[in-house]
Amino acid sequence: MKKIDLVIVDDEKNVLNSLRRLFRSETFGLFLTTDHTEAMEVLAQNPVKVVMSDQKMTKITGIEFLRGVKDKYPETVNILFTGYADLKMATEAINKGEVYKFINKPWNDEELKSAVREALNKYDLEEKNRSLTKNVKKQNKKLKKLYEAQKDFTLMVSHELRTPLAAMRMAVDFVMKESAGKINVKQKDLLGKASNSAGRLNRIIDDILEFSRLEFDVIHIKVKPNRIDKLIEEVVLSQEPVARGKGIDIKTEPDAGIGKVSFDRDRIAQVLNNLIHNAIKFTTTGGVTIKCVVDKSAGKVIVSVIDTGIGIHKENFPKLFKKFKRFSNVSKNREKGTGVGLAICKAIIDQHGGKIWAESKFGSGSSFHFSLAYDR
Ligand SMILES: Nc1ncnc2c1ncn2[C@@H]1O[C@H](COP(=O)(O)OP(=O)(O)O)[C@@H](O)[C@H]1O
Ligand SMILES: [Mg+2]
Incomplete structure (x- = not known):
């Protein structure tokens, strides 16, 4: 089944027939109906771009119908068919955002076609914007998560490294001072090297912790x-x-x-x-x-x-x-x-x-x- 881009509602069958003829060579998917409830069902099942409705219908006015459409599907672009008598109401509906545009009956074929094309373009453009915005929001959320993860990781790791390192340094110094028994010169020299490296590792960890706390705004300066x-x-x-x-x-x-x-x-x-x-x-x-x-x-x-x-x-x-x-x-x-x-x-x-x-x-x-x- 072809997807439906444009839904037209008019309670006069012959109006729908001439509109079907008018849009025969267009590539967009078209659905025409005299029944506004059927139109709503179509909207529920299709990502419809544009809804066009007659104002004067027996069961419901076009504005009422389009207001209902806008409520449920705020993304659709709505067009209203109207006579001069309803101009004031139509303008009001436009100001409220319920209707994008109105077209006078009897319509001019070219005018109507270009209005529909314009409405479809407007939908496509807005849809593109929506997906761009969604993407940016998603990326931002991802970045924020990544930042938080890095922050937790850096602060936790550098903190967790200190305790075992301190224990290690203590043990090395203990042996070096011969508190655990005599050691020879060679052993002392090697332990000295271990002690120096452990000291250096300690400074690196302290520096990373200090820098991370500053960079991740964990500590605030007090001026x-x-x-x-x-x-x-x-x-x-x-x-x-x-x-x-x-x-x-x-x-x-x-x-x-x-x-x-x-x-x-x-x-x-x-x-x-x-x-x-x-x-x-x-x-x-x-x-x-x-x-x-x-x-x-x-x-x-x-x-x-x-x-x-x-x-x-x-x-x-x-x-x-x-x-x-x-x-x-x-x-x-x-x-x-x-x-x-x-x-x-x-x-x-x-x-x-x-x-x-x-x-x-x-x-x-x-x-x-x-x-x-x-x-x-
Ligand atoms: N006063 C200085 N004269 C020459 N080089 C310097 C001076 N200060 C910093 N540097 C260079 O910048 C580098 C980074 O400095 P710093 O961040 O303090 O690291 P560190 O002192 O731990 O090496 C140093 O390793 C050195 O190469
Ligand atoms: Mg330095």
């Missing part, structure tokens, strides 16, 4: 008015021994006019620690300078950590703040990094609504800057 210059002094003081141990300088150059800036103290301390730690790590001669400049007109403070170290290749800049990216192999006997430090810095600065960026000349040093909104 309060704070003295950024005071915080810089504090962090520098704590890192001074490391710099001195390497024979490099570390100094601060704070701007004189710094008032209070709103930020999360612990988080920004973490950023400063990461940046200064890197600056010391990747510098062998010269030193590290920490600057803080206030740009009152832009409403910002810019903190800079400047070093005279090995620098960063231009090609590595786009990857610099992505996690697990490490470009320089400088640490021979120092702890190896995890490549998550800068990603954490960026997540923290992002949460503050600030910016973080770097400048470098390969071979002659790097500077890392971040901005924070200034309280005016």
Whole structure:
């Protein structure tokens, strides 16, 4: 059976006959009836696109019938046949969305044909939109599920890894300290390596957990008015021994006019620690300078950590703040990094609504800057 695209209802048989003749050469599926209840049955069984009805019928008016159609099948496009006497009612039905268009009786063949074609096109277009919207909604739902699954997985896994790892480190240290009996030098050396690797694994897990918590918005920053210059002094003081141990300088150059800036103290301390730690790590001669400049007109403070170290290749800049990216192999006997430090810095600065960026000349040093909104 051919599918039905267009249903026409008119209680005059001869009207239906001439309409059947008019649409004889059309390719769409056509169903004509004098009985509106039969039309409803056809609608129930077919995805009908367009319903056309006469207004003046003996059992029901066209508008009443089409209103019922619209109620049950809101997607169909309805056309009403009417005389001039019903113009007001027809316009009302159009305004209510029950009828798409009306056609005056007696009709003009070409006009009627083009009206039907237009209505069919309108249906097809709307149907396409509907399926596109449905697809987008489905995709969004899928993405959301995927995101939630990844979030749960990452947070759970990194959390679950810590306990057995801690037990393992404890056991290794216990044996290494000879608390479980004497061991020889070779054994001690091997356990030392195991202990170092376990320590490194622990740092990686901590970094992943920290980064995931930031990225998945599990932790929220708590901003309060704070003295950024005071915080810089504090962090520098704590890192001074490391710099001195390497024979490099570390100094601060704070701007004189710094008032209070709103930020999360612990988080920004973490950023400063990461940046200064890197600056010391990747510098062998010269030193590290920490600057803080206030740009009152832009409403910002810019903190800079400047070093005279090995620098960063231009090609590595786009990857610099992505996690697990490490470009320089400088640490021979120092702890190896995890490549998550800068990603954490960026997540923290992002949460503050600030910016973080770097400048470098390969071979002659790097500077890392971040901005924070200034309280005016
Ligand atoms: N001050 C710096 N000078 C030179 N290279 C740097 C500096 N800071 C970061 N980098 C490069 O960026 C990489 C990523 O840094 P980071 O995310 O802190 O990871 P990690 O310190 O664990 O290696 C480093 O491995 C290094 O290659
Ligand atoms: Mg680092």
